[in-house]
Amino acid sequence: MSELTGTMTVYPDPTALADGVAEWLTQLASTKDDVFTVCLSGGSTPRRLYERLAQSPYREQFPWKDTHWFFGDERFVPTDHKDSNFRMVSEALFSKVPIPDGHVHRIVTERPTAEDAAADYDKALRDFYGSSHLDPNRPMFDVMFLGLGPDGHTASLIPGEPILDERNKWVASVAHGRPEARISMTYPVIESSRALAFLVTGKEKTPMLRAVRAGDTSVPAGRLVTSGDIEWFVDRDAAAE
Numbered sequence: 001m002s003e004l005t006g007t008m009t010v011y012p013d014p015t016a017l018a019d020g021v022a023e024w025l026t027q028l029a030s031t032k033d034d035v036f037t038v039c040l041s042g043g044s045t046p047r048r049l050y051e052r053l054a055q056s057p058y059r060e061q062f063p064w065k066d067t068h069w070f071f072g073d074e075r076f077v078p079t080d081h082k083d084s085n086f087r088m089v090s091e092a093l094f095s096k097v098p099i100p101d102g103h104v105h106r107i108v109t110e111r112p113t114a115e116d117a118a119a120d121y122d123k124a125l126r127d128f129y130g131s132s133h134l135d136p137n138r139p140m141f142d143v144m145f146l147g148l149g150p151d152g153h154t155a156s157l158i159p160g161e162p163i164l165d166e167r168n169k170w171v172a173s174v175a176h177g178r179p180e181a182r183i184s185m186t187y188p189v190i191e192s193s194r195a196l197a198f199l200v201t202g203k204e205k206t207p208m209l210r211a212v213r214a215g216d217t218s219v220p221a222g223r224l225v226t227s228g229d230i231e232w233f234v235d236r237d238a239a240a241e
């Protein structure tokens with residue numbers, strides 16, 4: 001049983017959650033005296049956070065020049081496609097704040113196959129990390145943002161997909177993503193984070209939120225194992241309070 005209890009902060013609604021997490025991330029980033037690395041999630045809940053970060057006071061306070069941005073997963077679509085996570089984050093955040101060139105590390109989907117795109121990003125991560133061995137004492141990310149699907153998926157660690165058993169690759173393709181094939185980080189690299197920050201809103205998530213926090217390893221999110229911090233940022237509906 002892997003305990004994912006962590007710390008849960010309950011906000012009245014998704015708007016308050018976005019502001020609270022923006023504050024948390026800004027404070028965390030400001031304590032780091034060197035490069036700060038954030039891995040982003042897709043989904044509607046994280047989008048509110050990205051939009052809030054682009055507004056005052058975070059727009060002025062956040063250390064954009066010291067931060068590198070990564071993607072935990074991506075849909076295998078062009079970057080101008082409505083389902084692209086990169087497009088979503090670009091519209092919500094990247095286009096509105098002063099991020100230095102080379103600090104956004106997107107999953108390049110303009111490749112012949114999802115497998116090619118995954119292999120490219122796998123190499124890019126290893127190059128950035130500077131090694132092909134993930135040292136538990138040197139996590140790759142300061143913060144890994146994760147959503148939670150009603151079926152217990154997170155990133156594109158989707159029930160029934162071979163990626164759930166992938167322990168060597170850092171990035172793999174997911175043939176049966178919804179609505180398209182996907183590219184996703186695997187467990188080892190997602191777990192190589194100082195903090196896993198789950199963003200969960202809505203009544204439909206309540207059962208899975210409770211199950212995963214209680215350590216239900218029958219679903220993908222419940223199988224995450226980390227020595228880092230676990231932060232649950234949820235709204236009142238998801239917490240069913």
Ligand SMILES: O=C(O)[C@H](O)[C@@H](O)[C@H](O)[C@H](O)COP(=O)(O)O
Nearest residue numbers: 042043044045147148149154155
């Ligand atoms: O690319 C994606 O869509 C995410 O990787 C996915 O794992 C998402 O985080 C969950 O499906 C929750 O999404 P919501 O927060 O929108 O419910």
